[in-house]
Amino acid sequence: MGAESRIRVLPTHVANKIAAGEVVERPASVVKELMENAIDAGATQVDVAITAGGRKRIAVNDNGGGMNRDDALLAIERQATSKIRDVEDIEHIQTLGFRGEALAAIASASRFRLITCAGEGEPGTEVNVAAGCVQDVREVGRPVGTTIEVRDLFFNIPARRKFLRAHQTEMGHVRHVFLVQALASNRVGMRLNVDGHDVYHLAPAGTLVDRLRDLFGADYLAGLVPVDAGGDGLAVTGYVSRPGRSRADREEQFVFVNGRATSAPAIQYAIREAYRAALQKDRHPAVFLFVSMDPGEVDVNVHPTKREVRFRNGGAVRDAVMAAIGKALATAGASSGDLAASSGEPLTRAAPPWAAEQLGIEGLPSPRAFHYPRAELPPADDTGLAFAGGAAPAKQKPEGDDAAGAPAPAGNSPWAWCSVVGLIGGQYVLLETEDGMVIMDPRAAHERVLYEQFLADVERHRVPGQNLLLPETVAMRPPDAARVRKHLDVMKAMGFGISEFGGDTFVVDALPAYFSETSSQILLGEVAGEIEAAGLRRGSGRWREELVAQAACRAAVRSRARLRLEEVERLVMDLARAEMPYTCPRGRPTLMFTSLKELDRKFGRE
Ligand code: ADP
Ligand code: MG
Numbered sequence: 001m002g003a004e005s006r007i008r009v010l011p012t013h014v015a016n017k018i019a020a021g022e023v024v025e026r027p028a029s030v031v032k033e034l035m036e037n038a039i040d041a042g043a044t045q046v047d048v049a050i051t052a053g054g055r056k057r058i059a060v061n062d063n064g065g066g067m068n069r070d071d072a073l074l075a076i077e078r079q080a081t082s083k084i085r086d087v088e089d090i091e092h093i094q095t096l097g098f099r100g101e102a103l104a105a106i107a108s109a110s111r112f113r114l115i116t117c118a119g120e121g122e123p124g125t126e127v128n129v130a131a132g133c134v135q136d137v138r139e140v141g142r143p144v145g146t147t148i149e150v151r152d153l154f155f156n157i158p159a160r161r162k163f164l165r166a167h168q169t170e171m172g173h174v175r176h177v178f179l180v181q182a183l184a185s186n187r188v189g190m191r192l193n194v195d196g197h198d199v200y201h202l203a204p205a206g207t208l209v210d211r212l213r214d215l216f217g218a219d220y221l222a223g224l225v226p227v228d229a230g231g232d233g234l235a236v237t238g239y240v241s242r243p244g245r246s247r248a249d250r251e252e253q254f255v256f257v258n259g260r261a262t263s264a265p266a267i268q269y270a271i272r273e274a275y276r277a278a279l280q281k282d283r284h285p286a287v288f289l290f291v292s293m294d295p296g297e298v299d300v301n302v303h304p305t306k307r308e309v310r311f312r313n314g315g316a317v318r319d320a321v322m323a324a325i326g327k328a329l330a331t332a333g334a335s336s337g338d339l340a341a342s343s344g345e346p347l348t349r350a351a352p353p354w355a356a357e358q359l360g361i362e363g364l365p366s367p368r369a370f371h372y373p374r375a376e377l378p379p380a381d382d383t384g385l386a387f388a389g390g391a392a393p394a395k396q397k398p399e400g401d402d403a404a405g406a407p408a409p410a411g412n413s414p415w416a417w418c419s420v421v422g423l424i425g426g427q428y429v430l431l432e433t434e435d436g437m438v439i440m441d442p443r444a445a446h447e448r449v450l451y452e453q454f455l456a457d458v459e460r461h462r463v464p465g466q467n468l469l470l471p472e473t474v475a476m477r478p479p480d481a482a483r484v485r486k487h488l489d490v491m492k493a494m495g496f497g498i499s500e501f502g503g504d505t506f507v508v509d510a511l512p513a514y515f516s517e518t519s520s521q522i523l524l525g526e527v528a529g530e531i532e533a534a535g536l537r538r539g540s541g542r543w544r545e546e547l548v549a550q551a552a553c554r555a556a557v558r559s560r561a562r563l564r565l566e567e568v569e570r571l572v573m574d575l576a577r578a579e580m581p582y583t584c585p586r587g588r589p590t591l592m593f594t595s596l597k598e599l600d601r602k603f604g605r606e
Pocket of ligand 2: 033036037100102103
């Protein structure tokens, strides 16, 4: 007797179970697949119900095209799909699904029920499956559409069941999946019911903004700015958070490529880089980004759950996304009004619309109000500002000739008008604006202003230099000296009169005027430290200049004494003109906003 062949073709139910391990990781993956199928079927309403974190029951009901009896039975076969016929179709895939393995996998790992009807007046079909074996098929009545119910997920695969986490954790994943689908298909009405309670009830909305508001609320929306950029067959749209808003994780990053929720290293990189100067390390923005491009330029078939895509030209995608976010952030201030629930009120107002007397409080000093931008700035010469040498950056003047003092449209400004209310703890400045209140960190703000002015001058080769009366020799620690030496050429080009004296000592005989009041020792120390901290992080072409400027501005600001009120006012106005007023150059916030709406809510006035 010859030895028995050791290789065999797996029976279907075993193959399905293996596939189940790939496609179905946890309840959330079931929700994802079922919602995608419903949307592929053209549903305008998709309702999801979850019990016990999805372990007990997941049900998805849709009003899409449904299936006839034959298709219903075929649907739960492996590699049965109505969505592609040939390999070439994958290149032009329009639907979310196409591999034809989800239903088979889910049915093989649960008690599964499919009820569907493909046409008005036609009989509906109910199929019951347990652990991949069809139990019964019968005719039922139901409106056009499909309901799939998945009970006791992994009841027959104990190894998998063991890996399920607490209900809360599984629910978190389900919620995330639901959000992804809700964002991807904002025209579809959706509902998420958890243990009998509606968690989300989303109207078939018209636009992404409506959907975002329904999901997260109007206040959240006010923290976002629109992204809208296109060209060269590649469009990037959506919303991203203002630099001041961030979180410690990436939970609120939703990226869609041609409508498909996905992640791609090129896009992750672009997001990080776009916010590099705007967010603190370890903080992450919220992004809702939709990239659309020629489907032939994307490979979606690299991952069984289609989580990742690959681009033919990743560099182009990266650059486009970076540019799009950059543009959005640069105009961050102006757009808050469009997004917030429209109150219909114009953003530009001449002065605070109230007076202390109105409140019936006597003896309250009236805040000093001024608006941005103001035609004439207070003279800077006698205020002793550290950046007295630098003229305000030459930004474009707003259109229209406004009479002196009249409010002009706030171009890039975080506010239309604002008044300095006072100081808090001698450290923070409290401002009132048309939206509510703002707390400003004057040091961070000063760093930002100085940084932009300095870099703008460097770019135009117009750094005002200042010769030191006495050249200073600065001795540095060897590693710091090495770093400074490495960037000496850049520093020279930036207006630092600095040369090597031998060993780890340098001679400084001139400084950019911005920093002439700062000691060279501190300045060089900061620069070395900053270069150290930055490591090899390089993104933009100017990274060395930016690094040096960051460090120098930090040192200059840190070595200054307290600010006077006139200086604060000047600072507030300069900040409002900045390209990126919301953070210091290293990403710490300069401003914290609290809207009137938020105050109303907190005081229970809503
Ligand atoms: P895929 O989505 O990759 O095609 P699935 O296993 O998820 O594979 O689904 C198999 C087939 O079943 C689909 O191609 C589709 O024809 C049909 N189907 C699944 N869900 C639905 C639904 N909710 N409404 C209509 N048809 C569906
Ligand atoms: Mg599918």
